[in-house]
Amino acid sequence: MDAQTVIARRVAKELRAGDLVNLGIGIPTLVANYVPPELKVFFQSENGLIGTGPIPEQGLAHPLLTDAGGRPISALPGASTFDSAMSFGLIRGGHVDVTVLGGLQVDGHGHLANWMIPGKMVPGMGGAMDLASGAKRVIVAMQHAAKGKSKIVAKCTLPLTSTRPVSLVVTDMAVIAFFDGRATLLETAPGVSVAEVLAVTEAEIAIPDAVPEMKI
């Protein structure tokens, strides 16, 4: 199983029936593929839709029905559409139960940086800052390290997305929670030891007596 699949499958286990969920671009988008069909979850697309469905079959796409990246999607029975003020009212107002965001860095206190690399990548934050500030639970789905360098850092060197700590980080190696602003290792990925996680974790992290393996 590749790294992205491990992450997406594990994040999908966090979703509960009836949740209103917003998935960011990249690995987070894959999470929808691993939600069991019997689990009724509402997916929001921040360009104005609750009830996003799969990519439509060839020839059935509608030019006025897209995801937040402008790609064609479908709408499930019971879907609803609304304007952008409503869409972000849902996000900022705490009506979105879970958001899953990509990450560039998360520090030992759960602060997320995911929108800008000064001098290199300045695309704009889109909806990320509102999602990180307003959703009830913020889950970061990202690789544990990039080019051997830990993305779970002692202190974010990149500009923060929000000063509000995230709830959970799911990587290809571990699940990390932040209790009272302190990183705690909850689970390791299949075949990954605690020592291997620690070797690529720059942040200080608490290790409970028992660290079970992810069930995916």
Add this chain to the structure above:
Amino acid sequence: MRAVSVEEAVAMIPAGASIMVGGFMGVGTPERLLNEVVRQHKTDLSVVSNDAATPGKGIGKLFDAALVSRLTATHIGLNPKAQQQMLANQLAVDLVPQGTFAERIRAGGCGLGGVLTPTGVGTLVAEGKRQIEVNGTTFLLETALRAQFALVHAFLADYLGNLSYALTARNFNPIMAMAADTVIVTAEHIVPVGVIGPDHVVTPAPLVDYLITNG
């Protein structure tokens, strides 16, 4: 509301004007108006738009023609031309969190001076802004956004100018239709009064100044 040709409507927009343009990655964008803005070569525009779309599509056409000197947006990462113009200092870009962007426009259309939002507190977005504490929570004061012109795209417009929207093409259009001195609308279909029932009108007719005629 007055029904006018697209040529006539765009002729009202002077060079250097501030314009809000509806749409999200080119979906729900008034393409015919933008095509005409390019044809009449309106330069030095101050644009308020969610994104820069992609070259050749939606608002992206204005960057292809280098007509924009100032842009307030939430994301321009999918338009390399807008990025190049920003890095070359031909284009001043103010990047705003999307929820803040929506609320600033809504405030502009609703007679409010601005809004208090928790989004951006403690980040680069907070630089130079007032922070206000309300009941123990810190908020940023984000000021209202308005423009001289709003270019709006609807799904249905009736002969009076009542508007309704379709699917994800609604996005910023209804709030922009509130936040400009002059509102110019294109619609996929122009229909008799009554086709859009009172409960389904999203933008009431008195907000619309000009409706672009067919053909």
